[in-house]
Amino acid sequence: MTVSNNMRLYKTTKWQDPIAIANAASISEDVLVFLYSGLENDFTGSNSYLALRPKEQISESDFEKLDEKLKSNSAKFENAWFGYLGYGLKNCLEKLPEDTDSEFNFNELWFARFGLILHFDHELEQINIYADSEDELKYIPEPIEVEDIKVNISDLSSNMTKKEYLRNVDIIKDAICRGDLYQANLTRKFSGKLEGEYSPFAIFSNLAKISPAPYSSFIKIGDKTIISSSPERFLHIDENGNVDTRPIKGSAARSQNIAEDEALKQSLANSEKDRAENLMIVDLCRNDLARSCYSGTVETKNLFEISSYATVHHMASTVIGQKRDDRSTLDLIKGCFPPGSMTGAPKIKAMELCTQIEKVKRGIYSGAIGWFGGDGSSDLCVVIRTIITQGNRFEFQVGGAIVYDSIAQLEFEETLTKAKAICMALGMDNKSLQNT
Numbered sequence: 001m002t003v004s005n006n007m008r009l010y011k012t013t014k015w016q017d018p019i020a021i022a023n024a025a026s027i028s029e030d031v032l033v034f035l036y037s038g039l040e041n042d043f044t045g046s047n048s049y050l051a052l053r054p055k056e057q058i059s060e061s062d063f064e065k066l067d068e069k070l071k072s073n074s075a076k077f078e079n080a081w082f083g084y085l086g087y088g089l090k091n092c093l094e095k096l097p098e099d100t101d102s103e104f105n106f107n108e109l110w111f112a113r114f115g116l117i118l119h120f121d122h123e124l125e126q127i128n129i130y131a132d133s134e135d136e137l138k139y140i141p142e143p144i145e146v147e148d149i150k151v152n153i154s155d156l157s158s159n160m161t162k163k164e165y166l167r168n169v170d171i172i173k174d175a176i177c178r179g180d181l182y183q184a185n186l187t188r189k190f191s192g193k194l195e196g197e198y199s200p201f202a203i204f205s206n207l208a209k210i211s212p213a214p215y216s217s218f219i220k221i222g223d224k225t226i227i228s229s230s231p232e233r234f235l236h237i238d239e240n241g242n243v244d245t246r247p248i249k250g251s252a253a254r255s256q257n258i259a260e261d262e263a264l265k266q267s268l269a270n271s272e273k274d275r276a277e278n279l280m281i282v283d284l285c286r287n288d289l290a291r292s293c294y295s296g297t298v299e300t301k302n303l304f305e306i307s308s309y310a311t312v313h314h315m316a317s318t319v320i321g322q323k324r325d326d327r328s329t330l331d332l333i334k335g336c337f338p339p340g341s342m343t344g345a346p347k348i349k350a351m352e353l354c355t356q357i358e359k360v361k362r363g364i365y366s367g368a369i370g371w372f373g374g375d376g377s378s379d380l381c382v383v384i385r386t387i388i389t390q391g392n393r394f395e396f397q398v399g400g401a402i403v404y405d406s407i408a409q410l411e412f413e414e415t416l417t418k419a420k421a422i423c424m425a426l427g428m429d430n431k432s433l434q435n436t
Helices: 018-028 064-069 087-092 134-139 162-178 200-210 258-270 272-290 329-336 347-358 408-425
Strands: 008-014 031-036 047-060 081-085 109-121 126-131 152-158 183-195 215-221 224-230 233-237 242-245 248-253 299-308 312-322 368-372 378-382 386-390 393-402
Touching: 008 134, 018 031, 018 047, 018 109, 018 200, 018 215, 031 081, 031 109, 031 368, 047 064, 047 081, 047 134, 064 109, 109 134, 126 134, 162 183, 162 347, 162 393, 162 408, 183 272, 183 347, 183 408, 200 215, 200 224, 200 386, 200 408, 215 368, 224 368, 224 378, 233 329, 233 368, 242 272, 248 258, 248 272, 248 408, 258 299, 258 312, 272 299, 272 312, 272 329, 312 408, 329 368, 329 378, 386 408, 393 408
Parallel strands: none
Antiparallel strands: 008 126, 031 047, 031 215, 047 109, 081 109, 081 368, 109 126, 152 183, 183 393, 215 224, 224 386, 233 242, 233 378, 242 312, 248 312, 299 312, 368 378, 386 393
């Protein structure tokens, strides 16, 4: 199958601030995807993308239409699709309990093919502009600096109180003691209202400044937005079928005191609990990749690597493989979905238990955001550190892995650490989450 659009590189221009250009687009466009690498590191962070002028959109509850659209043989940008995979897609892959409905009406899957793509090459400091016609070039936005607007929130609520969260940790530990599972990723959702004059993109800009990450993203679909600054790669597949995933498990708060911060980092690196937690998910990822990769190619690299971000240290490991020729890129992704770091192990048992405990639909959180190229390449991040808005409503979610030796109070405090950057971007103190 080939694609009929004429997407090609029209010109390369000098560097301009991606944030300022995307801000201008957020004002003029109803639909856009901005994937921003605000933090370069060893494994990614040198490319950003702004996709404008949608030509086709897929908004579904399963993978079927996306699967059909990706059956192409073309250059990367000739059939490039940008969007998200929601956590609820798990229910079309496995027989699982149904999730509770959400007040936000995002479909489980949304991807779009665009007529104008700006590729920001951070290393060469240039912008490559792809379009399906010369006429699209007139829609390239002129940069507009983001105004610093204070965000006010009200009606903050949660799906579980602190007391309920602590009790749910014990429920999971009881299940582990029974031998039902080894680990479960328990999450807690917060929601509220945005008051006064505010710009969702200004919130994104705040979050990107407060918590720079290799996988920041801003997606606008009408009055709905996804505002994310994720440090975690889900899956990267290149045009030759080389695959890597980089699950994060294990976290520690940062300190402004240099010596104390280094001590916290070393404590995380040497933590037997966090290493065990990480290793469980590495084994799960190896098993998931083995479904679609050639035998003998799946291996672990950089086990228990510590990466530092603005508000938190994380422990991550890298698993690589070589995709089989008889499996498509989407086949491989479906075999690994949802990200194991957001479920637990074994994956199905963990998802079943968390659905019963959380009693609320995760939605886009715990899913994936990114792109698919026409050449079979793809890059997707895990949806964490993410705010969802619709109209004047917002929600965000935080969580962590519960294992046999988890201490409920410490797990609760870790969720507050993970929520710190989001709270700062929304102009609130993360301590306010304790009693919500």
